[in-house]
Amino acid sequence: MPTVSFVVIAYNVERYIADCLQSLQNQTNPDFEVVVVDDASTDSTKSVIESAIQNDSRFSLIAKDKNEGAHLARRTGVSHATGKYVVFVDGDDRLQDTACEVLSSYASGRNFDILRFGRTVVPHGSANQDTALQEERSFNLHTEDMHGEDVLRSVFSEDFGTRNTWSLIDCMFDGEFVRSGFAATYDEPLGRMQDSYEFFVLASRAKTMRFFMEYRGLRYNLGAGVSGSGLETLQKFEHGHTGIHSSMNAVLRYAADSGDDNMTRCAQWYRHVVLGIVGREWVMRLTETDQIAGMRSLRRVWGDENTAYMLLDPLTARAQWFVDHDAVPSDADPYRRWLTLLNSLDLNGISDTVIQQRVNGFLALKGKLDKHEFEIKQAKIAEQQERYRQQLQLEEQRRVLKTGTPIRRVVDAVFPEGSERRNLLRRAAHRILHR
Known part of the structure; x- marks a missing residue:
C-alpha cells in the first residue's frame, strides 16, 4: 500500500x-x-x-x-x-x-x-x-x-x-x-x-x-x-447555475435523508450562501441585455422565492449606496432595472423566513430611498419655481427700464424732454424736494 x-x-x-x-x-x-x-x-x-x-x-x-x-x-x-x-x-x-x-x-x-x-x-x-x-x-x-x-x-x-x-x-x-x-x-x-x-x-x-x-x-x-x-455568454451562465442547482439540491437532500438537526441547519445556511453566489454571478458575468434573459432562466430553475433572494443582495447594496451618498438613481441606473425585475416576481406566501426578512429589510430601505427621492424632487421643483419667479421679476425690471411706468409715459407726453415746460417742471420738483 x-x-x-x-x-x-x-x-x-x-x-x-x-x-x-x-x-x-x-x-x-x-x-x-x-x-x-x-x-x-x-x-x-x-x-x-x-x-x-x-x-x-x-x-x-x-x-x-x-x-x-x-x-x-x-x-x-x-x-x-x-x-x-x-x-x-x-x-x-x-x-x-x-x-x-x-x-x-x-x-x-x-x-x-x-x-x-x-x-x-x-x-x-x-x-x-x-x-x-x-x-x-x-x-x-x-x-x-x-x-x-x-x-x-x-x-x-x-x-x-x-x-x-x-x-x-x-x-x-x-x-x-x-x-x-x-x-x-x-x-x-x-x-x-x-x-x-x-x-x-x-x-x-x-x-x-x-x-x-x-x-x-x-x-x-x-x-x-x-x-x-469576467463576462460570459448567457448559455454558459445557464449551464453553470443549473449545475449549481443540482449540487445544492444534493446537499439539501442528503441533510434531509439524515434527519440530523445540525446537518439540516448547516444545509439551510449553505442554501442561502449559494443563492448569494448565483446572484453575484448574474450581476457580474452577464451584460445588461443578457441579465433580463438570465433572470427568466433563474426563475425557471430556482423559482421566484430563491430568485428574489439572489436579486436582493445587489438591490439592497445599490439602494444603501444612494441613501448613504444623499443621491437618487437615474432612470438608466441598474437599480431601476433590477427593481423592475424584482417587482415581476411573485413574493406572496414566502416560506423561507430568512428570505422574508431580507425582503422586509429591502422594502424598508426602499421606503427611505423613495422618501429621499421625493424630497429631492420637491426641492428641485421649489428651486425651479423660485428661479422662474426671479426671471419674471428681472424681465419686468428690464421692461420698466425700457418703456417706463404709466405715470412716466404721461409726463413724457405732456412735458416732452427738452421743452421749456419740462425744464420748469424739473426746477419746481427740485425746489419741493429740497425744502
Missing part, C-alpha cells in the same frame, strides 16, 4: 495537465500512486496524459467514454485509490514537489480524517494579481483543529466567525475515511460546486479535521478553469 494516493481529475485541460503530472513525478518522496481520471475530454488531454505517464508504473489512467462531471470522476478515482492517505488534484493545478514528503511526515502520528493545508494562488486569464492575493488570503485562514459536529459547522455556518472553505484540493484525507465517505455520496452527475456537496458529506462524517496552513502545498491556477471573473 502506498503512503499517498493522488487522484487527478482531468477534463479538457490539455494546456495544464502535463505540468500537473510533472509536479507529481517530481515528488521528493516516491512512496505514492497517482490515479488519473480523464472525464471523456474532447481535446488532446487524454493523449497528453498517456504520453506523460507511459514509463511510470506509479501512474494509472481511467479513461471514461462519457463525460459525467467532476463528482462521478472523483468518485471513480477514489474507489481505485489504495493509499493510506488520499489527496485530490485538479488537472489544471499542480502540487509542490515536496507535498508527498511534507504532508505524509506531518500526518505521521497524528489522528485525523481531514488535514487541510495551504495554497498559493496564481492568476490566469481574466483573473488579476489583486484578486489572486485576496483569494489566497481567504483560503489560508488559520484556525484551530475541529472535532465532531464542529467540523461541519466550521465550513457550513458562521458559528465560529471565520469560515473554512469546502475545497477538496487542498486537503489530505485518511484513505479509509474518504473511500467510505465517497461511497456514501449519490451516484449521479452533479454540476458546478459539486465539491461543496462532497465536502458536506465528508465533513458530516468526520471526527477530526486538522490544519497545516503554514505549508502551501497547492499551486492553484485561478482563472484556468471555471474560476476567475
Whole structure:
C-alpha cells in the first residue's frame, strides 16, 4: 500500500495537465500512486496524459467514454485509490514537489480524517494579481483543529466567525475515511460546486479535521478553469447555475435523508450562501441585455422565492449606496432595472423566513430611498419655481427700464424732454424736494 494516493481529475485541460503530472513525478518522496481520471475530454488531454505517464508504473489512467462531471470522476478515482492517505488534484493545478514528503511526515502520528493545508494562488486569464492575493488570503485562514459536529459547522455556518472553505484540493484525507465517505455520496452527475456537496458529506462524517496552513502545498491556477471573473455568454451562465442547482439540491437532500438537526441547519445556511453566489454571478458575468434573459432562466430553475433572494443582495447594496451618498438613481441606473425585475416576481406566501426578512429589510430601505427621492424632487421643483419667479421679476425690471411706468409715459407726453415746460417742471420738483 502506498503512503499517498493522488487522484487527478482531468477534463479538457490539455494546456495544464502535463505540468500537473510533472509536479507529481517530481515528488521528493516516491512512496505514492497517482490515479488519473480523464472525464471523456474532447481535446488532446487524454493523449497528453498517456504520453506523460507511459514509463511510470506509479501512474494509472481511467479513461471514461462519457463525460459525467467532476463528482462521478472523483468518485471513480477514489474507489481505485489504495493509499493510506488520499489527496485530490485538479488537472489544471499542480502540487509542490515536496507535498508527498511534507504532508505524509506531518500526518505521521497524528489522528485525523481531514488535514487541510495551504495554497498559493496564481492568476490566469481574466483573473488579476489583486484578486489572486485576496483569494489566497481567504483560503489560508488559520484556525484551530475541529472535532465532531464542529467540523461541519466550521465550513457550513458562521458559528465560529471565520469560515473554512469546502475545497477538496487542498486537503489530505485518511484513505479509509474518504473511500467510505465517497461511497456514501449519490451516484449521479452533479454540476458546478459539486465539491461543496462532497465536502458536506465528508465533513458530516468526520471526527477530526486538522490544519497545516503554514505549508502551501497547492499551486492553484485561478482563472484556468471555471474560476476567475469576467463576462460570459448567457448559455454558459445557464449551464453553470443549473449545475449549481443540482449540487445544492444534493446537499439539501442528503441533510434531509439524515434527519440530523445540525446537518439540516448547516444545509439551510449553505442554501442561502449559494443563492448569494448565483446572484453575484448574474450581476457580474452577464451584460445588461443578457441579465433580463438570465433572470427568466433563474426563475425557471430556482423559482421566484430563491430568485428574489439572489436579486436582493445587489438591490439592497445599490439602494444603501444612494441613501448613504444623499443621491437618487437615474432612470438608466441598474437599480431601476433590477427593481423592475424584482417587482415581476411573485413574493406572496414566502416560506423561507430568512428570505422574508431580507425582503422586509429591502422594502424598508426602499421606503427611505423613495422618501429621499421625493424630497429631492420637491426641492428641485421649489428651486425651479423660485428661479422662474426671479426671471419674471428681472424681465419686468428690464421692461420698466425700457418703456417706463404709466405715470412716466404721461409726463413724457405732456412735458416732452427738452421743452421749456419740462425744464420748469424739473426746477419746481427740485425746489419741493429740497425744502
